[in-house]
Amino acid sequence: xxxxxxxxxxxxxxxxxxxxxxxxxxxxxxxxxxxxxxxxxxxxxxxxxxxxxxxxxxxxxxxxxxxxxxxxxxxxxxxxxxxxxxxxxxxxxxxxxxxxxxxxxxxxxxxxxxxxxxxxxxxxxxxxxxxxxxxxxxxxxxxxxxxxxx
Amino acid sequence: xxxxxxxxxxxxxxxxxxxxxxxxxxxxxxxxxxxxxxxxxxxxxxxxxxxxxxxxxxxxxxxxxxxxxxxxxxxxxxxxxxxxxxxxxxxxxxxxxxxxxxxxxxxxxxxxxxxxxxxxxxxxxxxxxxxxxxxxxxxxxxxxxxxxxx
DNA sequence: CTAACTGCAAATTCTTTGCATTAGT
DNA sequence: ACTAATGCAAAGAATTTGCAGTTAG
Numbered sequence: 001x002x003x004x005x006x007x008x009x010x011x012x013x014x015x016x017x018x019x020x021x022x023x024x025x026x027x028x029x030x031x032x033x034x035x036x037x038x039x040x041x042x043x044x045x046x047x048x049x050x051x052x053x054x055x056x057x058x059x060x061x062x063x064x065x066x067x068x069x070x071x072x073x074x075x076x077x078x079x080x081x082x083x084x085x086x087x088x089x090x091x092x093x094x095x096x097x098x099x100x101x102x103x104x105x106x107x108x109x110x111x112x113x114x115x116x117x118x119x120x121x122x123x124x125x126x127x128x129x130x131x132x133x134x135x136x137x138x139x140x141x142x143x144x145x146x147x148x149x150x
Numbered sequence: 151x152x153x154x155x156x157x158x159x160x161x162x163x164x165x166x167x168x169x170x171x172x173x174x175x176x177x178x179x180x181x182x183x184x185x186x187x188x189x190x191x192x193x194x195x196x197x198x199x200x201x202x203x204x205x206x207x208x209x210x211x212x213x214x215x216x217x218x219x220x221x222x223x224x225x226x227x228x229x230x231x232x233x234x235x236x237x238x239x240x241x242x243x244x245x246x247x248x249x250x251x252x253x254x255x256x257x258x259x260x261x262x263x264x265x266x267x268x269x270x271x272x273x274x275x276x277x278x279x280x281x282x283x284x285x286x287x288x289x290x291x292x293x294x295x296x297x298x299x300x
Numbered sequence: 301c302t303a304a305c306t307g308c309a310a311a312t313t314c315t316t317t318g319c320a321t322t323a324g325t
Numbered sequence: 326a327c328t329a330a331t332g333c334a335a336a337g338a339a340t341t342t343g344c345a346g347t348t349a350g
Contacts, residue, residue, distance in 0.1 A: 017304060017349050038340080053307050058340065074224050078315095079339065097282055106280055111272045118268050122261045126291060130256055132247055134293035139269075141276060143284035167324050167329060188315080203332050208315065210330095228340090229314065 016063060021052045025060045029070065030090065034083035035105050041082075077103050096140045101148035115139055166213060171202045175210045179220065180240065184233035185255050191232075227253050247291050251298035265289055 007026060008018040028044050029036060036044070038057045045052055061082050064070040069088050073081045075098050086093055094107040095115065123134045157176060158168040166172075178194050179186060186194070188207045195202060211232050214220040220232045225248050236243055244257040245265065273284045 012350090015304085019305065019349070021306080051307080055308080055341080056306060059305085062341095072226075074226060076222075076224060097276060097280060097284075099282070100285070106282070108276060108280070110279065111275065114268060115272065118264060122265065123291060125261065126247060126258060127293075129260065130247060130258070131296035131299075132249070132256070132291070132293045133299050134247075134291045135250070136292040138288060138290040138292070140288040141273060141282070141284045142286040142288070143277075143282045146281035149281075149283050162325090165329085169324070169330065171331080201332080205316080205333080206331060212316095 010067070010069075011063075014063075014067060020049070021056050022060050024049055024052065025057060026064070026069070026084075029082065029084050034089070034091065034107070035073065035075070035081045036083070037079040037081050039079070075103065075105060076100075098140065098142050099145035099148055100142050101144055104145050104148075106145075160217070160219075161213075164213075164217060170199070171206050172210050174199055174202065175207060176214070176219070176234075179232065179234050184239070184241065184257070185223065185225070185231045186233070187229040187231050189229070225253065225255060226250075245289050245291075247293070249295035249298055250292050251294055254295050254298075256295075 004018070004023070007023065011018050011022070024045050025041060028041050032044065038054060038061060041057050041061075042052075042054050061070060061072075065072055065082070068085055070082045071085050073083065073096075075081060075096070083089060084091075091107065092109055093112055093116070094109045095112060097106040097108055098104070119137045119139065123137065126132060127134050154168070154173070157173065161168050161172070174195050175191060178191050182194065188204060188211060191207050191211075192202075192204050211220060211222075215222055215232070218235055219238050221235050223231045223233065223246075225231060225246070233239060234241075241257065242259055243262055243266070244259045245262060247256040247258055248254070269287045269289065273287065276282060277284050
C-alpha cells in the first residue's frame with residue numbers, strides 16, 4: 001500500500017482527514033534533516049504551497065504529535081522543533097549534540113546502545129522506587145561545535 | 151563570612167550590586183524545592199515584598215544564570231524554571247523525573263554516579279568524533295507519576 | 301452533504317525593553 | 326554623587342483561538 005493511503009488510514013482511524021497541507025507537512029518532515037520548527041516548515045513549503053498558513057502547520061503538528069507520528073523537542077532557542085518519530089521517520093534512534101553558540105544540532109547514534117542499556121536499567125529501578133510509569137527518556141549534550149570554538 | 155557578604159562580593163566582582171530584591175530571590179531559590187519559574191518566585195515573595203516586580207525577577211534570574219549561580223531548565227510546560235546550581239545550592243547532583251500529566255518534577259540522585267560515568271565516557275568520545283567541546287549534559291525521564299496513573 | 305479543515309486576524313502567554321525614578325555603595 | 330537597579334507600561338515573539346468560508350470523504 002502506498003504512503004498516501006497509509007497516512008490517510010492512520011488519520012481516519014482517529015477521525016481526521018488527510019489533506020494536502022498535512023501530506024506536505026509530513027513529507028517535509030521526512031525529507032529534511034529534522035528538528036524543524038513550525039516556521040521552518042512554513043518557509044520550506046511556502047514557495048510551492050503559498051496557501052498553507054502557519055496556523056495550519058501548528059495545528060497539524062499538534063495532531064501528529066498527539067498521534068505519536070512526530071515528537072516535540074525544545075532545544076532552548078525559544079521555538080519548538082519537531083521530528084518524525086522513530087517509527088515513522090527514516091532515522092534510527094539517536095540523541096542530540098547541541099551547539100550553544102550557533103544552535104547547530106547533531107544527531108549521533110554512537111554509544112546509543114550503551115546509553116540505552118543503562119537508561120533501561122535506570123528506568124526500571126526508578127519506576128519501582130518512585131512509582132513512576134516511565135514513557136520517555138532524554139539524553140543530550142550541549143557544547144561548542146567545531147566552528148564556534150574559534 | 152556570612153551569606154549576605156558572600157553574595158555581595160560575588161555580585162560586586164561583576165559590577166553588580168546586592169539589592170533587597172536579589173537577596174530575596176536567591177533566598178527563595180534556596181529555600182524551596184527548586185524548579186521555580188519567574189512567576190512562582192513572584193507569587194512566593196509577593197506577600198512579604200509587594201514592591202518587587204516580575205521584571206526584576208526576570209532580570210535577576212538572567213544575571214544569576216550568567217554568573218553560574220542559577221541554572222535554567224525547560225521541562226516542556228512553556229515556562230522557564232530555575233534552580234541554584236550545584237555549587238551554590240544545597241542539593242547534590244541530581245537528574246529529573248517529570249510527570250507529563252501534572253508536571254510534577256522529582257529530583258533523583260539514584261544511579262546518578264553510574265549515569266555520570268557513562269556520560270563522561272560518551273562525552274569524551276563524542277568530543278573527539280564531532281570536534282565538539284562539551285560543556286553540559288542533560289539526562290531526564292518523562293512518564294506518569296503515581297497519582298496520574300489512576 | 302456535513303463535519304472536519306483552513307486562513308486570517310485577534311487574543312494569549314511568557315519574556316524583554318524603554319524610560320523616568322529610586323537606591324546601593 | 327554616580328551609576329546600577331527598579332517598576333510600570335509597552336513591545337516582542339511564539340503559539341493558540343474564534344469565526345466564517347472551503348474541502349475531503
